[in-house]
Amino acid sequence: MIELKVEGMNCMHCVKAVTAALSGVPGVTAVEEVSLEQGTARVAGSPEPEALVAALQEAGYAAELRA
Numbered sequence: 001m002i003e004l005k006v007e008g009m010n011c012m013h014c015v016k017a018v019t020a021a022l023s024g025v026p027g028v029t030a031v032e033e034v035s036l037e038q039g040t041a042r043v044a045g046s047p048e049p050e051a052l053v054a055a056l057q058e059a060g061y062a063a064e065l066r067a
């Protein structure tokens with residue numbers, strides 16, 4: 001499980017966009033949670049963590065990995 005901090009989400013459309021972006025990253029088996037309130041996302045599987053950040057940036061959201 002990998003958790004990310006996602007900046008810039010401000011409505012449910014953003015949550016859907018973030019979910020879609022993360023779903024498309026190779027190695028992601030499930031997007032477990034995207035929290036608008038907390039600005040976080042959690043995915044299952046074994047993707048390259050950097051690929052998650054890159055996919056979110058491409059979708060327009062700044063992201064960083066959370067330890």
Ligand SMILES: [Cu+2]
Pocket residue numbers: 009010011012013014015
């Ligand atoms: Cu939005």
